[in-house]
Amino acid sequence: MPIVILYIWSIFLPFLLGFALLSVFSMGKRLFTFSQKIFLSFFVGASIFSMSLFLLSIFHLKWDRVWISILFSFISAICFIYYIKKINKNLNLTIPKINRAHLRINLVNYLLVALIIFKLFSIFFIALDKPVLNFDAWTNWSLRAKVFYFEKGIPLNRNDPYFLGGGGHINYPLQIPILESWIYTSTGVWDDKFVKIISPLLLLFFLIFFYLFIYQFIGSTKALIFSFIFISIPLISYHAAADYADLPVGLYIGIATMLFYLYLTRTDNRYLMLSSLMFGFAGWIKNEGSFLFAIVILVLMAIFVRQKGFKNIKKLLNLRSIILALVPGLIFLLPWLIFKSKLGLGMSNLGTESNLIGGIGIHFEIVPNILKNLLSLSNFSLLWIVAIISYLFYQKEIKESKLGIFITLVFCCFLGYIFIYLFTDNYVMILNDTIVQRNLLTIAPSIFWVTAFIIGNYLRNKGTK
């Protein structure tokens, strides 16, 4: 079989699984447009596919492209048959028409689309023109992917020198290495250049989902402007080409918060469940995902208990909704969390033991470094400044569009990081400038869409095109 087809198949299979599962999940009252479903599919498929391979490894099944392809194609086929039987009794196999209302055709929009395409091309090119280059990429993710590929599965014996793939930070979750390893398995080639496609692909799908989400609230031209600004944020485009896990975590959390917003505006519980799953998926990419998931649940509980403020969403934040926000993501993460706790792998980046107690104390020496990182524009351009201005000066727009809760959530996530920096041994990573920007990357997409929403909404109300 031509290798190009195998490369395409390695990406298409998780996508197909995600699309099939989403189709079944979104049956009944319409949840997503066809385009939204398409661009959400890879996020869902990649996580469920990699978690399934992890669970199958527990039964010592040797990875092989044939049975993996048959198994997941079969699951997808069952989902599609069920979907067609339930939903589409008058079977109509025509391709859904593209909704041209997504994009007002004018010269400015054409230029903006051209700029976005050019920027995306540069990201894909820079990612795919060389093999894995950055430190954590090979010590954590790509070494494991290589081990899984050559071992035909995940070494789960604690005494094996390549236990969980070896490398640094043995307690890191496995979505990225499993996906990379699947690409090797599917193609039969250890090509550590092509595997770097995962992050740019996630960024591409996030960007289109972001556009489709936001254009309906702020109009297509402003949505395109913000889409272009988003992919031009330097650290985001750098990480998209660098095979790290921080950006994928941020993109998953960005999608999760957008879905949560859809729940608040459309009051369909399925958005909430999917949002919860996205938080769970983020926890399967990097420990920071679980950490942020826990913070979000705690903040929601605090708002529910206090019942002050957030008047416009009070009815939507009840005990049932908090359970729905917690349970799907937790169930997804449970096998990994149980596995980690059984083997005592811990959550800390600095070792297998929790350093919360070991490093107790207040490390105020980190404050200048944090300020320096926040004030530097070379990583996130104007994001923090524009976000702060929009949160301070556009209170009316925030109240009208129910965005206050998101500002609270991302601010608490930021405070959560500050707490970890101040009170644990992780402060050393602030002093050597290795963690602040990367942690901020996990909340940057969420902050960006909230900011774009507030400003875009304000400009739209003012009659600006």
Add this chain to the structure above:
Amino acid sequence: MWAVDILSPFIPHPSYINNLPPLYIMGLPVDIMIYLVFGILIVLFLFKKQKEYIKVIIILWFIISLLYTTQAGVQVYAEGVIFGGKSLDELRNITTSNNFYNFLKFAQTHLPNNEPVMLLVPKNPLYFSQKAPYYLYPHLIKNNASYILVFNAVNVKFNEEEQKLIIDDNGKVETIKAQLLAKLNDNEYVLIKNKY
């Protein structure tokens, strides 16, 4: 001059993953110019309550994004020149310092399957000892392994006639009896420890 500042592509550097280098125009950091503009805008925001000024900020952000996009375009060209048309092995060598990848590949062809190796590489930077496991897999790195890979290690000497490897670790001298298995050049070679 300004064109050189903006359009100079940054050569991929591993530490950029944590902090990217700032953008300069005419030798001045863009950060400072932006803060000056923002200072004025924020004063206008506070005193005139003109929320419309956000348009100016977004236009400014858009222009900065265009600069970054231009920079990305130049980087695509520069990387195309450096990496274009190379095989995967050549690319791995280019992206690994000092021909280290070529040495590891050379060593692997002389090592028995799955045999652990002892690695003698420069201690600083950590890069060499950290990157070796990625390319050497399935060979584990172990301090007492029978096979020794020597790559530009400081204070390490191999006397081929006497079959002795002398390691001077800050005055603590260790001698290992070994024979040469394969040699890439005077500072890069593979040894096997003598059993007796």
